[in-house]
Amino acid sequence: KQEKTLAMIKPDALQSFGSILAAVEAAGFTVGRLRMCHLTLADAEGFYAVHAGRPFFGPLTAFMSSGRIVAMELLAPGAIRKWRQLLGPTNTATARQEAPNSLRARFGSDNTRNACHGSDATETAAQEAAFFFKQPVGRCCTTTN
């Protein structure tokens, strides 16, 4: 069944945008809406609010607001699972061992700087897409674009 997920290329992998887009196309996704922006710390805290209080929340939100990101909607049958499969495990070291061709193995560097994000379920995919594409410009991505 055709499905939509929200993918993000994180600041550490923005320089590899071309290679990541090629992998997206090769895997058979259709790219829907796409936006490049520089999140403020508040934006990143909002996007990752579900992780507030976790020990990695501070480093994660600082990293995610440290440079530009690309957010895009990816469409494919089973897109949520399919994209997470292409991403590989969250931790880059694990990804290198278990899924050496995955995007995190190829472009990530540790557990926080792991190249890309993907929604984990239908509801979060819809919420995350709304974060980037349903708010008036200025309500998210306040720094750039």
Ligand code: CMP
């Ligand atoms: P992401 O798919 O964007 O979802 C939440 C992010 O938090 C995750 O990728 C990592 O970047 C980060 N993260 C998750 N778990 C940890 C962890 N144990 N230590 C550090 N960062 C983490």
